[in-house]
Amino acid sequence: MLEGYVPILILLIFAVLASFLFTGIALLQNSKNPSEAKTSTYEGGVPLLQQVPNRFPVKFLEVAMLFLIFDIETVAFFPWAVLLNQLKVFGLVEMGLFLLVLGVGYIYLLKKGAFKWD
Template sequence: MSVLAAADRLAAGSYVPIAILLLLALLLSGAMVAASRYLGRRLKAPGKFTPYESGMDPRGDARDRFSVKFYLVAILFIIFDIEVVFLYPWAVHFKQLGLFGLVEMLIFLGILGVGYLYILGSGALDWDRGGLYERRAGDGAE
């Protein structure tokens, strides 16, 4: 019984330094935030209230129409990113899977390859041909 009590005291005592460090970190960060708030300068510059646009002045409406190709590229990225998610566990267990695993992965890559060739053939990644959703002259959206 005394061995268990000593072990419990030892286990509880091993968390004391971590608790002290956590308390010190919270106190120090709180003191820095308070010092910054009360001692720092308050500048009311109009530039501080404009949205950041990569160092350029924002112009136009944020709800402008833009090409659907941006969505298409995002979807294609997700599809081929998921392909990598399936390839990684296959590569890790390649030796255990043997020839069956190799054939299955070649079929999977073949299906994705056909999809990729379709994407290239349809011009989905050809940005020079014009967007899928471009403004037309005279449609009233200017």
């Protein structure tokens, strides 16, 4: 009964072990001797030309996160397309409701000005 979940369990165990391994390697390679260049705001070796403002504009990150949210939600189309013949009218109605919710969210974001690039 649970044989179908064994590959998922193996993948989960591998992912957890890999994350611990990579974190351990990063901690071992971490140098503990901070210098002025390492603790500066920009550690690329180039001195700052002007003072960094207190508030950093995050408009690009906001648009990128909104894109990812809508992009991840559209992944739901793939299982729906595979099971379309089995789901019949129920699947069509459910996908219509899903698209309605996505559309309402998209219209809300457009009216709030989330996609305007100033």
